[in-house]
Amino acid sequence: MEGDAGRDLGVQRTMDGNVNDEVTIPSCCLKARAFPLDPELEANCHATVVSGWFSDKVGKNMYFNNPMWPGEAHSLEVEKILFKEKSEYQEVLVFESASYGKVLVLDGILQLTEKDECAYQEMIAHLPLCSIESPKNYICKSVSSFCLLSVGPAQELVKRPFFEMIAKALRPGGVVCNMAESMWLHTHLIQDMVTACREIFKGSVHYAWASIPTYPSGVIGFILCSTDGPAVDFKVPINPIEKLKGAHRRELRFYNSEIHRAAFALPSFVKREVSCL
DSSP states (O other), X not given: OBOTTSEEEOOEEOTTSOEETTOXXXXXXXXXXXXXXXXXHHHHOOOEEETTEEESOXXXXXXXXXXXXXXXXXXXXXXXXXXXXXXXXXXXXXXXXSSSSEEEEETXXXXXXXXXXXXXXXXXXXXXXXXXXXXXXXXXXXXXXXXXXTSSGGXXXXXXXXXXXXXXXXXXXXXXXXXXXXXXXXXXXXXHHHHHHHHHHEEEEEEEEEEOTTXXXXXXXXXXXXXXXXXXXXXXXXXXXXXOXXXXXXXXXXXXXXXXXXXXXXXXXXXXXXXXX
């Protein structure tokens, strides 16, 4: 039956097999489930808050299934919806969560939260900056969205032309740090990126990682590259953040020199599956 907010009343079975008839499922999501081979319905299936919980964009085969979380679901308890509108480009949702502060969602995919965004922002900035002696002149920040890089506009960020463009913009000895997905889910993408970057940049290429609870698998990766020129050893922070004083010193929540070194320690399965690491 049609709900008072334009939603249909759906059913969801609990672990013991009983039916939870209090869960309301958006109409578009019910249609996407009824016609699992219709890509248009799946694409239009939107971000949803059901019974006080947000879950990443509903997929085609099961409730709250998403290619970002294959075979599993990720949900956050919602205390209050702060903003929800569809812009010219995407559907925007901002809500106050019970555990992670304010949360930004674009097109049904969680982008960042107040609690753990510091890990991504601080690592993508300081891993390269603390690996060179005197960063100066130009520091360009490009923050990728938290989204699967074989999907949507962000897929261009893992393709060869993107890295070729970056390499041309760098001076000799210049460095770049780019998001490189999760080692638990995307070793095939990591392999492709590392292989391409070793051919393009001609200098050092390394993969690092950090823990981010609200990113798929709870882990996010970074690929660090330097152009042909002065050697760069990304694994060692030769320009440690701790030496900064006065106005240049900022209180960081996640990054420090110990975290920097640890970020390059890779599990055995990653070394096996990404042959050039």
